[in-house]
Amino acid sequence: MPKYVLTGATGGIGSRVFKHLLDLVPASEIVVSLYNPAGATPAITSSGVEVRRGDFSDSASLEAAYAGAEKLLIVSYPSIAYEVRVKAHKAAIDAAKVAGIKHIYYTSLAFASDSKAAVMQAHLDTEAYLKESGLTYTIIREGIYNESWQLYFGWWDPKEGSDEVVIPYTDGSIAWACRDDLGEGTAKIIVAESGYDNRQVLLSGSQSTTLSELATTLSELLSRKLTLKIVTLPEFIAHNTPKTPIELIESWSTTWTAIGRGELAVKDPLLKELLGREPVTVEETLNNLFSGKEDGVNALSYLA
Ligand SMILES: NC(=O)c1ccc[n+]([C@@H]2O[C@H](COP(=O)([O-])OP(=O)(O)OC[C@H]3O[C@@H](n4cnc5c(N)ncnc54)[C@H](OP(=O)(O)O)[C@@H]3O)[C@@H](O)[C@H]2O)c1
CATH class of the missing domain: 3.40.50.720 (NAD(P)-binding Rossmann-like Domain)
Structure with missing residues (x-):
């Protein structure tokens, strides 16, 4: 059975x-x-x-x-x-x-x-x-x-050339x-x-990392100076239309409202205890991704 x-x-x-x-x-x-x-x-x-x-x-x-x-x-x-x-x-x-x-x-x-x-x-x-x-x-x-970092970077795509990472409302920490x-x-x-x-x-991970800290890590990995730009919701909508449907932009923008409240910053020791080692950090995953040690993941596909 x-x-x-x-x-x-x-x-x-x-x-x-x-x-x-x-x-x-x-x-x-x-x-x-x-x-x-x-x-x-x-x-x-x-x-x-x-x-x-x-x-x-x-x-x-x-x-x-x-x-x-x-x-x-x-x-x-x-x-x-x-x-x-x-x-x-x-x-x-x-x-x-x-x-x-x-x-x-x-x-x-x-x-x-x-x-x-x-x-x-x-x-x-x-x-x-x-x-x-x-x-x-x-x-x-x-x-x-x-692997879903791009979603929290407001759909920023390294292949598109802009060095400005545009997000609404606020930065915040994510474990x-x-x-x-x-x-x-x-x-x-x-x-x-x-x-x-x-x-x-x-x-959760054992560490939490803000989006601006992640932008710094990515700047080093990509040898490009990325800037995290925090905008209003209308500006965020204008930035992402017509490529992304407005309903999706509005709905996903609530993610940063939650990030601003610290919802994703909570660190719990359980994952580390279960693994018996430190969990892999977001910096390590990005390092592997951009050095070709890890297969690319299209994070944007999650919002299909
Ligand atoms: N924690 C996070 O940061 C995070 C980030 C992104 C997404 N998510 C969410 O976490 C969940 C899992 O993510 P993932 O990356 O593993 O998703 P995924 O790779 O898209 O896999 C989802 C699975 O669902 C199955 N599925 C699709 N339609 C189905 C149906 N009608 N009935 C039964 N099963 C169906 C798929 O097909 P088969 O059954 O045919 O194999 C597939 O194995 C999703 O809800 C995703 O939105 C979480």
Whole structure:
């Protein structure tokens, strides 16, 4: 009988959880639930785990995909559209109940419980729904990915030539963490037999870095003098239109409102404890990225 079902195992964080889970438990205990089983990665197909089809918009597929397992990891649906996202997560939680899952782990985000960030609202509503589900839950608020730095730089793209990084409202600190460390920490939480029941935890880096500090790091790495320019919302909108839809600009601008409140600056020792070492810093990830040691990640794709 499988014990663990993972969603999102082909994706940015889910693939890392999968990789680290395989180091901790036998493949025979793992099922991966994929929206598109034909897109299973070589890491999945070569591992010997069972692959099932589970589409967040098809409840019957989710019930079949989760059947027989004890623990389910729901990786949040990769969209920032509030309703689509909450609907997907609720469908997965409802299906887990029908399928007899005992414990759900949900990848939430590191913003605050009273967050002003639009992107956090679907996570907060999912968290509330999960807490009321009657199942054992663990909400894992995943730190802001080092790899998603461009989003917090107001979609600044090094290839576009401008040395001005334009953001609205304010600068602030972020306790960044890399996806591989978050994947490892998440896998270790999932296999733990106790300690995380009906809890919400935060996985963050051990250090926090402001956007202006990051601009300094990038200036050195790119041998260009970057300037962080803080503007009003109308100026931010004008700067990003017509390339980006105005609704998206307005919605994403609330991220800096949240950053200004210190929502992302919170450092929690849990990730370091789980890893047994210091988490990789955002400076290290950027260094690897721009020295070619790490594959480029198109952070902007997250806002599709
Ligand atoms: N913490 C942060 O800083 C941060 C930054 C950016 C994004 N995020 C959020 O974190 C989450 C995970 O990010 P990620 O980078 O791992 O995303 P990702 O690489 O886009 O992967 C998401 C997974 O969702 C699966 N999926 C897509 N449609 C589905 C459907 N209808 N039903 C079931 N599964 C479906 C995908 O396909 P398959 O099931 O076919 O494999 C994929 O494996 C997303 O919600 C993302 O928005 C967090």
